[in-house]
Amino acid sequence: MNHEPKFPGMRSVEDEKSVDGLRLTAHGPGSIARVWAICAKDATQELRRRIAIVAVFFFAATALALVSFAIGPFGLPEEDRPPLQAALLWIILFFAAATGLPRAFAHEEETGTAFALRKTLPATLVLAGKTLFNWLLFLAIAAVTIPGFLVLLDWRVGSPAAIAVTVLAGGYGLAVVSTFLSALSARSGQRSVLFVLIAFPLLVPLLLTAIAATLEATRGDFPWMPLRVLIAYDGAATGAAYMLAGAAWED
Amino acid sequence: MSSLGYLAAVNVVIWVGLFLYLWLLDRRISAAERGQ
Amino acid sequence: MKFLKLLLLPYLSAVIAAAFLWPEPAEGFLGESSRIVFFHVPCAWTSTLAFLVAAAYSLAYLRRRNPWHDDIAAAAVRIGLLFGVLTLVTGSLFAHIMWGSWWNWDPRESSYLLLVFLYGAYVFLRASIEDPERRARIAAAYALFAAVLMPFLVFVAPRITASLHPQTVINPQGRILMDAPTKTVFFGALFGFSGLFLWLLSLEARLERLSRARRNARPA
Numbered sequence: 001m002n003h004e005p006k007f008p009g010m011r012s013v014e015d016e017k018s019v020d021g022l023r024l025t026a027h028g029p030g031s032i033a034r035v036w037a038i039c040a041k042d043a044t045q046e047l048r049r050r051i052a053i054v055a056v057f058f059f060a061a062t063a064l065a066l067v068s069f070a071i072g073p074f075g076l077p078e079e080d081r082p083p084l085q086a087a088l089l090w091i092i093l094f095f096a097a098a099t100g101l102p103r104a105f106a107h108e109e110e111t112g113t114a115f116a117l118r119k120t121l122p123a124t125l126v127l128a129g130k131t132l133f134n135w136l137l138f139l140a141i142a143a144v145t146i147p148g149f150l151v152l153l154d155w156r157v158g159s160p161a162a163i164a165v166t167v168l169a170g171g172y173g174l175a176v177v178s179t180f181l182s183a184l185s186a187r188s189g190q191r192s193v194l195f196v197l198i199a200f201p202l203l204v205p206l207l208l209t210a211i212a213a214t215l216e217a218t219r220g221d222f223p224w225m226p227l228r229v230l231i232a233y234d235g236a237a238t239g240a241a242y243m244l245a246g247a248a249w250e251d
Numbered sequence: 252m253s254s255l256g257y258l259a260a261v262n263v264v265i266w267v268g269l270f271l272y273l274w275l276l277d278r279r280i281s282a283a284e285r286g287q
Numbered sequence: 288m289k290f291l292k293l294l295l296l297p298y299l300s301a302v303i304a305a306a307f308l309w310p311e312p313a314e315g316f317l318g319e320s321s322r323i324v325f326f327h328v329p330c331a332w333t334s335t336l337a338f339l340v341a342a343a344y345s346l347a348y349l350r351r352r353n354p355w356h357d358d359i360a361a362a363a364v365r366i367g368l369l370f371g372v373l374t375l376v377t378g379s380l381f382a383h384i385m386w387g388s389w390w391n392w393d394p395r396e397s398s399y400l401l402l403v404f405l406y407g408a409y410v411f412l413r414a415s416i417e418d419p420e421r422r423a424r425i426a427a428a429y430a431l432f433a434a435v436l437m438p439f440l441v442f443v444a445p446r447i448t449a450s451l452h453p454q455t456v457i458n459p460q461g462r463i464l465m466d467a468p469t470k471t472v473f474f475g476a477l478f479g480f481s482g483l484f485l486w487l488l489s490l491e492a493r494l495e496r497l498s499r500a501r502r503n504a505r506p507a
Contacts, residue, residue: 180432184425188415198412198429201405205439233439240435247349247428255319259307263300270296273486277292280493287500 031125038121038129039136045107046137052103056137060096060145067092068152085155086214090207092145093167094174097138101178102195104130105186105249114186123249124242131179131241138171158220165227166217170210173234177202180241183248206233292486299479306476310468316453320384325472327377328456329480330370331399335441336484337367338406342434345427355496357423360430362491364409366484371403386451395452398440405433405440419499 046053067088076084108114117126146167149155157163178199185194209226216223306325313321341363348356378396383389390396412429416422456463465473 177436181429184412184429185415187421187425188412190415194408194411194415197404198408201401201408201440202433202436204401205436229439233436236435236439237432240432244349244428244432247424250424255307259304262303262307266299266303267296270299273490274292276490277486280490280497283497284493287497 034121034125035128035132038126039132042104042107042130042133043136046103046133052100053137056096056100056141057144059099060092060141061148063092063095064145064148064152071153074154082215082218085149085153086211086218088153089146089149089155089214090170090211092149093138093142093171094203094207096141096145097134097171097174098178098196098199100137100141101134101174102182102185102192102199104134104179104182106182106191109186118249123245126249127179127183127241127245130182131175134175134179135172138175139167142167142171155218157218159217159222162217162222162227163214166210166213166223166230169227169230169234170206170213173206173230173237174203176234176237176241177206180237180244180248183245206230209233291482295479295482295486299483302472302475302479305472310466310472313465313469317384320381323377323381324453324456324469325476327374327381328473329476330374330377332477333480333484334367334370334374334402336481337363337370337488338402338434338437340488341367341406341409341430345430345434348423348427349431354419354423354499355492357427358495358499359488359492360427361413362488362495364406364430366487366491368403368406368410370484371399371406375399375403391451393452394450401440402437405437409433419502 071084105114108117146163150157178195181195181199181202185191185198188194209229213223213226213230216226302325306322310322312319313324341360344356344360344363347353348360375396378399379389382391382393382396409426409429413422413426416425454464463470463473
């Protein structure tokens with residue numbers, strides 16, 4: 001059977017012979033290509049369906065407009081601004097992302113492609129691909145939200161480089177944790193409620209440290225302490241997700 | 252009797268009651284396990 | 288075993304009586320409020336111990352796939368939640384006396400509340416999955432993932448903002464700041480609560496196993 005794979009690096013279930021071959025080379029050359037293939041597949045699907053992805057950006061824009069309308073650039077005394085702005089920025093980013101992130105695995109279960117995916121690729125690669133997509137989605141949301149935030153709330157950033165590092169590290173942790181938890185909650189009936197319940201307590205330390213780092217960066221310092229905590233959190237979450245990927249995503 | 256002594260006595264009585272409950276529960280579970 | 292369980296009766300009775308009557312109230316605390324340390328900290332310790340036991344048995348389950356390990360993990364989380372709620376309640380009583388309000392979002396209070404939410408979510412997660420094998424596996428994965436991120440919640444988040452919580456046990460000096468009688472009763476209480484926890488855990492896990500056996504005997 002000569003079946004042309006739709007995405008480079010990923011093979012279909014019908015190609016039975018290649019299934020075992022893929023498992024054997026799970027961590028050999030080609031892993032990165034296959035992680036990328038998963039990410040590209042999710043991106044194409046989301047872009048094709050449009051409505052979900054538009055909703056995420058629309059949510060970010062609405063939240064931003066609401067916040068700027070309510071407090072505006074000058075609604076707050078000068079000295080109160082940095083802490084509130086840091087907290088508001090992450091609240092907007094988190095809730096916008098939270099409308100999109102839990103979809104990672106839910107979609108596979110809805111369309112019935114989960115089974116095929118389980119057969120063709122090892123769990124760690126599926127998880128890695130979906131984490132990558134979620135990270136890129138978060139960075140896209142941030143890329144849209146932050147310029148708006150700068151303009152509408154008169155946000156004066158002391159150290160833009162530190163903000164960039166914080167957004168990269170914070171978004172990565174958010175992507176790893178929510179992708180893993182999305183795999184856990186994908187098969188459950190009330191998955192969106194369940195996702196919020198299981199994700200919120202785990203993400204609070206991440207958000208608090210990200211807000212602390214953003215605050216220091218706004219004031220112009222490089223936030224060494226919070227960033228170290230953030231990177232340790234990212235590392236711990238990545239390690240745990242990697243070890244537990246199989247248990248979370250077998251049938 | 253001092254108020255601390257009173258509190259100590261009340262709490263010990265509560266603990267003894269809890270202990271008896273757990274003891275009986277333990278016996279019932281053991282009986283059910285033997286029944287299977 | 289039976290002897291140890293029986294021993295718990297006079298032992299904890301003595302600890303409770305001593306907690307009220309033996310040590311002098313600590314300096315810097317209002318009235319007798321410092322005595323809560325003999326109940327509040329053992330509750331917090333027991334619930335943390337329970338969550339660690341749940342993580343250990345979750346790992347054992349994922350390795351061996353023995354349903355009994357899953358029973359123990361599920362039971363440990365429920366008992367951990369019970370002691371977690373008791374920690375919050377005793378902490379709230381203390382806050383009311385010392386700081387004049389039942390709840391004031393002190394970082395230590397908030398992080399402990401989140402810990403209770405975290406394991407409360409475990410119970411919801413279990414309840415939402417029908418298939419017993421998958422329920423056990425998903426719950427174990429969540430318990431282990433949560434255990435890895437738990438230190439960030441318990442140790443790091445409270446450090447980011449200042450706390451009013453007394454630093455008698457967990458402090459930067461890494462020492463226990465108590466006089467000799469207080470220390471004796473304190474460790475006595477820790478030991479007794481741990482014993483009580485083990486007993487409760489075995490009861491709850493055995494109940495879980497019984498109800499599992501009953502479900503298997505009468506398939507729906």
